[in-house]
Amino acid sequence: MPIDWQPLIEIVHAAQRFVITSHVRPDGDALGSELGLAGILTGLGKSVRIINPSATPDHLSFLDPEGTILKIKEDVSIEQACETDVHIVVDTSAWQQINSVRKVLEQTSARKVVIDHHVSSDDMGATEFKDTTAAATGVLIAEFASALGVTLTARQAQALFCATATDTGWFRFPNADARTYRTVAALIDAGAQPSLLYRELYERSSLERLKLHSVVLSRVDLACDNRLAHTYVERKDFAETGAHPTDTEDLVNVALAINGLDAAFILVEQIDGRVKASLRSRSELNVAAIAENFGGGGHKQAAGAMLHGPIPEARQKLLSLFAAAMNTPAEDSSAEE
Numbered sequence: 421m422p423i424d425w426q427p428l429i430e431i432v433h434a435a436q437r438f439v440i441t442s443h444v445r446p447d448g449d450a451l452g453s454e455l456g457l458a459g460i461l462t463g464l465g466k467s468v469r470i471i472n473p474s475a476t477p478d479h480l481s482f483l484d485p486e487g488t489i490l491k492i493k494e495d496v497s498i499e500q501a502c503e504t505d506v507h508i509v510v511d512t513s514a515w516q517q518i519n520s521v522r523k524v525l526e527q528t529s530a531r532k533v534v535i536d537h538h539v540s541s542d543d544m545g546a547t548e549f550k551d552t553t554a555a556a557t558g559v560l561i562a563e564f565a566s567a568l569g570v571t572l573t574a575r576q577a578q579a580l581f582c583a584t585a586t587d588t589g590w591f592r593f594p595n596a597d598a599r600t601y602r603t604v605a606a607l608i609d610a611g612a613q614p615s616l617l618y619r620e621l622y623e624r625s626s627l628e629r630l631k632l633h634s635v636v637l638s639r640v641d642l643a644c645d646n647r648l649a650h651t652y653v654e655r656k657d658f659a660e661t662g663a664h665p666t667d668t669e670d671l672v673n674v675a676l677a678i679n680g681l682d683a684a685f686i687l688v689e690q691i692d693g694r695v696k697a698s699l700r701s702r703s704e705l706n707v708a709a710i711a712e713n714f715g716g717g718g719h720k721q722a723a724g725a726m727l728h729g730p731i732p733e734a735r736q737k738l739l740s741l742f743a744a745a746m747n748t749p750a751e752d753s754s755a756e757e
């Protein structure tokens with residue numbers, strides 16, 4: 421069912437001040453959707469602030485060269501963030517994904533709106549514009565813009581192209597459907613420049629990042645009748661290679677490229693000792709359901725969760741769940757139990 425945007429069009433026309441928020445550790449879809457939407461609203465003469473629970477990661481800061489995106493409690497207080505007519509949450513509808521911005525949403529008297537494409541969902545007391553069949557929130561924002569009847573600027577189009585391209589792994593995941601391609605074709609017509617964006621996103625690797633990848637890929641192991649690949653990153657790997665924590669992005673997809681796999685996961689040890697798991701599927705296997713065992717979530721084919729450490733224990737828990745879901749023995753589980 422396509423979204424009926426009419427209620428949001430009315431909300432937008434009736435209000436003057438807007439706050440836009442997205443999830444912790446914002447990705448290309450979160451930031452691209454926020455910046456695209458902010459540009460559209462600003463173009464309508466609205467006053468707009470983007471207020472996020474996390475800082476913009478370095479590798480995506482090119483999207484916001486003026487540094488307009490604010491971080492809650494650092495650049496703006498909870499009270500200041502509450503002063504708005506409408507508060508729009510994009511690319512998530514889970515409380516645990518917005519950290520301390522939750523306080524704002526609980527205290528503000530503003531109208532609350534969610535624009536999202538995730539399955540996992542909390543009741544935020546918001547008017548929801550949700551379509552879990554959309555490849556990216558960026559697709560939804562582009563469709564909203566066209567329902568509004570606004571013409572996108574090149575810069576807005578570039579932000580929304582980034583949103584859509586990153587959530588589809590540059591159009592190689594199965595969520596990249598005809599609607600996705602129609603959306604980005606229209607964005608190119610509006611001035612988006614994919615080749616420049618690709619270079620900014622994927623061709624700025626450092627030697628340190630390459631060295632981290634080599635370490636992590638050398639550890640890839642198979643389980644579940646060779647249908648599952650898994651690997652891990654320890655805190656010390658960053659010190660030893662000089663790489664940044666964000667340099668682990670997309671590594672799980674490299675592992676998933678092994679022939680014959682149904683799924684892959686990577687475990688990344690955090691500063692506090694917990695272990696962040698990124699799960700990917702390229703079969704019918706629903707990895708969001710596995711992530712939900714640990715309070716995580718996401719999509720059927722791409723999900724994440726935070727587990728207790730250390731890494732071997734987190735791995736064992738995941739291997740058991742994958743083995744059960746895939747109806748296979750979990751290979752290395754017998755040795756350790």
Ligand SMILES: [Mn+2]
Nearest residue numbers: 449511557587
């Ligand atoms: Mn998304």
